[in-house]
Amino acid sequence: MEIMDDQKISVAMFCPYFLPAYGGAELATFNLARELRMLCDVKLYTFNWTQNLDLNKNYELNFSCGFPEQEIVNGVPIYRYSVANLPIVKNFSVKLIKDLKFSDIDIIHFQGATRLFSRLLLQKAVKNKIKILTTHGFQESVEIARRSKLSALINPFFLHSLKTLDHIIALSNADVNSLLYLGINKNKITLIPNGIDVTKFKNRRKFVKRNEKMKILCVARFDKNKNYESLVYALSKLKDDLEFEAYFIGAVTDYKYFKKIMRLIKKNGLEKFVNIDLSLDDPAVVDCYLSCDLFVLPSNMETFPLVILEAMYAGLPIIATHVGCIPDIVKNEVNGFVIPTNDPVKLYKKCLQLLKNEKMRKDMGTINKEMARNYTWSRMALSTYNLYQQLMEEHLRK
Missing domain, CATH: 3.40.50.2000 (Glycogen Phosphorylase B;)
Structure with a gap:
């Protein structure tokens, strides 16, 4: 079964933090989504929360930094969710899980390897959808898992979170080598670097x-x-x-x-x-x-x-x-x-x-x-879209 020409692939990009706080993963996610919207239906899901401490002063009062809950920026719909910042499951939203679980989204594209337990819960909830992860912050996540006093507990969860994905987009050869070392099947890894705006x-x-x-x-x-x-x-x-x-x-x-x-x-x-x-x-x-x-x-x-x-x-x-x-x-x-x-x-x-x-x-x-000049977002978006198509066709054949 093939995807019909007039049937756009529907993608939910999930990034724990997002603009207006500036960081590499946030900017990369936005630029990729902006280019992909020409090729497929892209929505961006995130938390009403940021790593930028100057913008977090409002958080302690209402579990939200006060950013708009919904907005469209450069054609990309953005949905922000208030979070319950629990001791282990940082940045957790029941509403986000429900919304994605019962949506008509084809692909959930996780932007980053951070927030392990909240990501695992989300992956479990949307098991009927195609799940992809791009390795923003991957080396840091591996190092944190290794150094943690709870590494014996965390490492199996971290590895399980990777192995239950349908595909992983590695940003560098270092990420590819780390994934192979962790036992991830090479056929589930594609190297697509970041681009430049x-x-x-x-x-x-x-x-x-x-x-x-x-x-x-x-x-x-x-x-x-x-x-x-x-x-x-x-x-x-x-x-x-x-x-x-x-x-x-x-x-x-x-x-x-x-x-x-x-x-x-x-x-x-x-x-x-x-x-x-x-x-x-x-x-x-x-x-x-x-x-x-x-x-x-x-x-x-x-x-x-x-x-x-x-x-x-x-x-x-x-x-x-x-x-x-x-x-x-x-x-x-x-x-x-x-x-x-x-x-x-x-x-x-x-x-x-x-x-x-x-x-x-x-x-x-x-x-x-x-x-x-070789690292344009339009080029990276096309490579990502081609991967989406490949995974959709494999999913429909199952």
Whole structure:
């Protein structure tokens, strides 16, 4: 049995957190949904909740951050559910489970491997529907399950949650290898990386420098996994070698960590060198990409950071750590440098090497801009839609 040409596939995308809080998974989910709506019927389901602590002040009173319960953004219908934040089952909604269980949705596409127990409950409730997961936050989830004091309890549930899916979209080769190691059938895994929203860069031009200072950019939320400490240490050494300005742009998801980084900046005498921006306003961030000389991402853990693609599209050379998809897209000494995690000395040396070599920066930036053109959301949406069709045809044959 084949899908009729006029019969659109109906997809429910589920993302625990969503805009207006900016994060990689949230932006990727929205951009993918926006492109997919041209090909199929897409609705986006999420909780009235966000990782951005500034937006969560209302939550303790009414289990909701006060975002609209329903809205349409760029043609994508968004449904937000208030949550009961229980001790083990974080972000849980009975109404969401009922709505999806009794809907006419064909495919439920989970955007992210986080929120294990609430996702397991949802997977169980919609067992008659096709279930797909994209591996946003996957490496972090694996590490949390491994390190937890309850790992003996959590690991079997985590593995069960993966094996009961119909298919998994891996964002990187690292995710593919991890899934194979966990015993997931290779025929149930498809590699589809994230894309880049090139519309953000339209009608914006590279700035002419107003001074001779080198400009270093890091776009990452303030969270311990982003490892700002290494960058602060590298900058403290760098200030003795050349003049520079550094820009740290990201939402605060851990206030204690944010305050720690502020103290480190002050302790190392970097107040006049480092600029902090928590607003995440798209035009301002794009302008920053286009006015800087170097992009640095010192994370201890990543899956597929969109910010690296954006920096590449802006023509910046990259220095990033050997985590997640980064070795897939940053080739050492070709379009940037890939360094070990928690190695601030090497980070300092590579920053100094690039900032003192204009030709190397330009050559790497040119390669990056060309490479980034291959990562469009329209291309990733088409690959995702083709997978939907394949899974629907297999489902109808059963």
